[in-house]
Amino acid sequence: MAGRKRDKAGRPGDRKGGPAKTRGRPERDGTAKAANKSRAKPAQGARDTRAAQKSSPKPAPNARPQQDSKQAPQLFDRPLTPHSGSLPAERIPVILESVDDQGYQLLDSGKGEKLERYGPMRIVRPEAQALWPRRMKPGEWDNVDAIFTGDTEEDGLGRWAFPKAPLGETWPMQLMGVDFHGRLTSFRHVGVFPEQLAHWRFMVSEIEARKGAPAKVLNLFGYTGVASLIAANAGAEVTHVDASKKAIGWARENQALAGLENKPIRWICDDAMKFLLREEKRGNGYDLILTDPPKFGRGPSGEVWQLFDHLPLMLDVCRAVLSKNPIGLVLTAYSIRASFYSIHELMRETMRGAGGRVESGELIIRESGGEPFEARALSTSLFSRWLPHE
Numbered sequence: 001m002a003g004r005k006r007d008k009a010g011r012p013g014d015r016k017g018g019p020a021k022t023r024g025r026p027e028r029d030g031t032a033k034a035a036n037k038s039r040a041k042p043a044q045g046a047r048d049t050r051a052a053q054k055s056s057p058k059p060a061p062n063a064r065p066q067q068d069s070k071q072a073p074q075l076f077d078r079p080l081t082p083h084s085g086s087l088p089a090e091r092i093p094v095i096l097e098s099v100d101d102q103g104y105q106l107l108d109s110g111k112g113e114k115l116e117r118y119g120p121m122r123i124v125r126p127e128a129q130a131l132w133p134r135r136m137k138p139g140e141w142d143n144v145d146a147i148f149t150g151d152t153e154e155d156g157l158g159r160w161a162f163p164k165a166p167l168g169e170t171w172p173m174q175l176m177g178v179d180f181h182g183r184l185t186s187f188r189h190v191g192v193f194p195e196q197l198a199h200w201r202f203m204v205s206e207i208e209a210r211k212g213a214p215a216k217v218l219n220l221f222g223y224t225g226v227a228s229l230i231a232a233n234a235g236a237e238v239t240h241v242d243a244s245k246k247a248i249g250w251a252r253e254n255q256a257l258a259g260l261e262n263k264p265i266r267w268i269c270d271d272a273m274k275f276l277l278r279e280e281k282r283g284n285g286y287d288l289i290l291t292d293p294p295k296f297g298r299g300p301s302g303e304v305w306q307l308f309d310h311l312p313l314m315l316d317v318c319r320a321v322l323s324k325n326p327i328g329l330v331l332t333a334y335s336i337r338a339s340f341y342s343i344h345e346l347m348r349e350t351m352r353g354a355g356g357r358v359e360s361g362e363l364i365i366r367e368s369g370g371e372p373f374e375a376r377a378l379s380t381s382l383f384s385r386w387l388p389h390e
């Protein structure tokens with residue numbers, strides 16, 4: 001490939017590396033009002049509100065977009081960098097699959113819902129994509145700890161029903177050897193997105209393979225910090241950025257729970273785009289950047305994030321802050337009406353002249369148990385990642 005030199009803005013140089021692997025007691029605290037609420041109709045649409053719960057009348061950083069989407073997107077005066085040279089090689093479609101981890105299983109899915117195990121908790125949530133029938137017997141679906149009802153009259157735990165006994169908001173979990181809290185949020189999320197395990201396994205093998213200085217990882221839109229903790233546990237120096245104070249608080253709690261207080265993690269409550277632009281000005285570099293932007297979000301001072309308006313610039317600045325010896329740039333996108341091609345071609349254009357390859361596709365979770373060919377795959381999101389080797 002042409003043009004693998006590093007330019008002034010910190011773009012990547014050559015690097016060798018193997019191809020990524022591509023396969024990838026609840027607290028009980030009394031009175032949950034919704035204990036006997038009936039099950040809600042599965043919500044339509046996917047995860048544009050993946051995030052921390054609202055804590056004040058001020059819109060949460062990732063609040064639902066409807067009321068805000070007419071506002072003008074925030075404009076940044078930094079133009080896109082023109083790049084010459086060839087496009088990176090490509091590998092498509094790549095389906096990155098998260099299969100069972102000790103801490104997580106997709107037990108069954110169907111009829112617009114999914115049945116999952118998060119540590120000790122069996123949870124039922126809406127899943128609009130599960131159009132097929134269920135495999136497991138109804139008794140299995142009734143034997144659960146929490147069901148997301150989505151009751152819009154309620155908030156927080158009120159949107160969950162607890163068929164067995166009222167539960168608290170959090171419970172202990174572990175993924176890839178890192179302890180953290182599962183968390184029942186009013187947006188039906190549970191504090192972690194297990195489909196990302198496929199990215200995290202790749203990340204850990206790359207971090208562990210580093211010789212010399214520890215890998216520097218930037219986790220944008222980092223939410224409850226699970227990816228940051230897994231990276232730090234593997235030996236990376238981590239910078240975690242999220243606009244929600246509450247989410248940063250949860251991430252710090254998770255750090256303590258994981259016993260990783262002494263690991264080098266910077267927790268930064270900031271607008272992701274502003275932070276990146278500052279890092280570019282400072283000339284800072286990162287070996288691996290994870291970015292998992294919502295479709296719509298807000299920075300701590302109300303800065304607007306609109307994926308379709310801001311993603312090209314975000315990726316451009318991500319490229320500029322990649323180190324000379326990068327591991328890669330990993331983008332995940334949920335809840336957008338787009339084909340993986342849209343982020344794939346954007347990523348290739350962003351990385352034009354940088355060599356390496358771009359691979360894009362979907363993150364899926366495979367049902368566990370039963371005959372392998374019987375286990376259905378649930379699509380969760382699109383991804384695109386640039387890797388420095390072809």
Ligand SMILES: C[S@@+](CC[C@H](N)C(=O)[O-])C[C@H]1O[C@@H](n2cnc3c(N)ncnc32)[C@H](O)[C@@H]1O
Pocket residue numbers: 050051052061062191192193196220221222223224225226227241242243244247270271272273292293294296297298299300303304305
């Ligand atoms: C999609 S979740 C990220 C999930 C995370 N990557 C994971 O796998 O657990 C979205 C996160 O983006 C944050 N967010 C929304 N708008 C933001 C902004 N403008 N700047 C920084 N973070 C933002 C939210 O607070 C929320 O924690």
